[in-house]
Amino acid sequence: MCRQQWIILPNLTRMVKPVVDVSVIFLEDLQIVNLVRRCQAKLGKNRQFLPNGQSAKSGLNKSLQDAATYQFLEVLEYVAWKLGKKIIKVDPKGTSQHCWECLNQVPKSLSERFAPRHERHSCPKCGQELDRDYNSALLIQKIGLLSTQGEDITSVKTAVKLLWLKNPLLSRRRASGVCQ
Incomplete structure (x- = not known):
């Protein structure tokens, strides 16, 4: 799991070579912290816990964290700043x-x-x-x-x-x- 994260970051400069040719980068303003947060518990009428989709969401959480999405975006912003490129978040x-x-x-x-x-x-x-x-x-x-x-x-x-x-x-x- 950790290997995948650290393969991305050192090779980022090669991945952003196309960034050199553009003046602006457009990104979705994703709140990664909110994407990997646990689901809220759902209570039924008898005060029993109901299914809330957490088991399905845990797979998404693991894949988002494993892909090092936040670190990728941080390094991309840094490289863009160093190259004098503008990032616009939508x-x-x-x-x-x-x-x-x-x-x-x-x-x-x-x-x-x-x-x-x-x-x-x-x-x-x-x-x-x-x-x-x-x-x-x-x-x-x-x-x-x-x-x-x-x-x-x-x-x-x-x-x-x-x-x-x-x-x-x-x-x-x-x-x-x-x-x-």
């Missing part, structure tokens, strides 16, 4: 639920998000169909690029509001009740 809320192309919300249940057969994102509004992780990455990039243009945008919610305000066609449709 709020992760909604990045897996919206289409990157049209920002339409495409709700997915937890079972859909974790089932292998639902690894594709398909938007009923614009017809975009691609891998759901790639969709999230493109959405994070889009939000990050909007924030580099002088806008105060760090989340999907503010990006949607800004695009509605800046696009007069969308604003007229919204006012006339054509779009929801």
